[in-house]
Amino acid sequence: MSDLRHECGIAAIYHLPSAEPSRLCPQQGPEAISRLMPRMLLDIQNRGQLSAGMTSYSPTRSQIIDTYRELGSVAEVFRLSHRGKAEALMQQYEGRAAIGHVRYATCGEEDRSYAQPFERHHLQKRKWFSFGFNGQLANYAELRQALLADDDHHLARTTDTEIMMHEISREMSGELRPSLVEIMHNVSQKFDGAYSVALVNALGEMMVARDPLGIKPVSYAIEGPLFAAASESVALLNLGFEPANIHSLEPGTMVTIVDNEIKIERFADSPRRAHCFFEWIYFANVASNIDDRSVYLSRKTLGEELAKLETIPIDEDTIVVPVPDTSKGAADAMAYQLGVPSVEGLIRNRYSGRTFIEGGAGRKDKAAAKYTPLREVLEGKRILLVEDSIVRSTTMRVLIDKIREVGHAREIHVRVACPPIIAPCFYGIDMSTISELFAPEFMTPGREPEAAYTDMARELGADSLRYLPLESIARAVNRPQSDLCQACITGEYPTDAGQKLYDIAVTNDASGTNIRAYESAEAQV
Structure with missing residues (x-):
């Protein structure tokens, strides 16, 4: 099976404002919860070894959300074998929230520009976001052609991740302010395929969503002020979450954090399931639980x-x-x-x-x-x-x-x-x-x-x-x-x-x- 590869894995973590920090919080405190992201990505490294990256959120920085991504394994990207360089990276990207990604390419080139998360800058905070994506859109060709049919649009990469980024951006355009649930509902009507998504924006809002068929796995956990999610439960277990607090995200649902409130909401109907059986056979870490x-x-x-x-x-x-x-x-x-x-x-x-x-x-x-x-x-x-x-x-x-x-x-x-x-x-x-x-x-x-x-x-x-x-x-x-x-x-x-x-x-x-x-x-x- 060394000649078979999965596309990628996602992770997310958020420490909400609280008088008492989570027992799982790093020594530097809740504002540095992003320091846990490399550890989470190591636990889902089996899902992609070509590149890794993270975006952190800190309202006190000029770069409110800031993204770091490179080609290589998690250890290589985050310089984990060099204490000083790793510490410098963690200080630079400290934040109270973060999303992360590991990638192996099933489409697109093997260069840094395809590494995730993808960040889209914008003057308005609600439209300035970064996201990571696990899966593949089967109707990629139709979506790409529809975007390019407008002469004002241009796609720089041959990857469905960019397609997804533009579709999310389009839902955010205009003076109306759709909720994260409304955005995912609308884009899900266009997407045919498998996807799990982790997104954070410059307002400090976060979402983690799973496709309506549940093809790709997502697990999440909530303990006190701390929320975390990942493609596999092992990443949450090894952070120290109690097993009873780790759950599979239901197909067609999403976790949102808006105004410091965590909600689990449905964004699309899910009349049937189509869980990828290969997750249990091969791809997932043997220590994980996939859909219970x-x-x-x-x-x-x-x-x-x-x-x-x-x-x-x-x-x-x-x-x-x-x-x-x-x-x-x-x-x-x-x-x-x-x-x-x-x-x-x-x-x-x-x-x-x-x-x-x-x-x-x-x-x-x-x-x-x-x-x-x-x-x-x-x-x-x-x-x-x-x-x-x-x-x-x-x-x-x-x-x-x-x-x-x-x-x-x-x-x-x-x-x-x-x-x-x-x-x-x-x-x-x-x-x-x-x-x-x-x-x-x-x-x-x-x-x-x-x-x-x-x-x-x-x-x-x-x-x-x-x-x-x-x-x-x-x-x-x-x-x-x-x-x-x-x-x-x-x-x-x-x-x-x-x-x-x-x-x-x-x-x-x-x-x-x-x-x-x-x-x-x-x-x-």
Whole structure:
């Protein structure tokens, strides 16, 4: 899974005026609560390693809201390995409120101008705001074309974050003063896709909002005068919030802080749910809870589901080996159910650096450098190799080769704690074309899965291959299938624009046109 990336993660924190500061407040006091933002971003670093940033609010500064963002990991951006430089940054950006962001690009370039939060200056305080965004707008092409149709408008970047910024700005224009709820209600009528948003303006108002389908997760906590929110609950737990005070934000709702009052309000109808199942399978920190379901327990259940399906003979030389790191929960549970050891036969090099999306040999070389097989553990063994998912298959091919050549394994049986991925994602996961996916070539309509798995195993160089069936996901997540977005494993999308992009992707694949559906959609608008 090293060749698959999420788009980003958001965080927010606010210390309201109070006679008694929160017990979680930094030593410098409530006016320096922004100092906690790098710590929060570290806990959601798994969601993006390309860039990081924060905007803080302090009414006593000339720059009432001020934004700092750079390319790099959280530790690199905030200079956490250099006490003096880190302290200087924290002093410069001290404030009673802050929003933060980590990013990995699924659209847009890898340069600093695409790093978030995005800040829009304005003479009027209510129109001077900064925001961060997690997700992807499936109707990006239509929104972009609509903005550019006006000759007075210009877009400097190829990213839906800028589209969102302009749409929010447009709602703020004029002499009327719409509330934050009204602004989100109006823009939500235009947006088709997945989004969670954190925003702060120069009036000291803040909002954190979640899309009406709940595709992207958001958790929040309130204790006394302190409010915090993040893409994952682990960031709040590690700040010291009591677990009972940490909640998932409901789809179509938002938390607002206006005039020093915290409210939870609905900005859009939410007739159905479409939570991204991949959050539990892979993306989220294993210590998080997503929509009241433990990520760890979900992965543990996936392993139990794999064990129920196992048919190979079990002997004293059979072992389970997880692909580090997120498949470990499933692998351990599978091994326990089968009564065989779960061992670390693959060691991940945690210091090999960030892995960016690279084509061809570049990605293969990155994968090869990341894992070292332990011959002492693998030699002569029948291995059940457990992985979260197979997307492009680059990593799996490399691992199987290395386990055979370096580890001298006797047999390698790949077990995937997810159904085959057959369709692109248009909601914020970096897999945009059908041709880049491994499974679609084999999973043709009407073909028996077992026959497809046999051919896939042969292509990978494995002795056998097995995926979980679709119904296993709902059992593991403990939610009905109707509450989940499973478009990448079914080809059925929860929004109209997503389904339209998939139809374009299918047409492109049939014609051998290997371009992103977004690009084709822009050409058609």
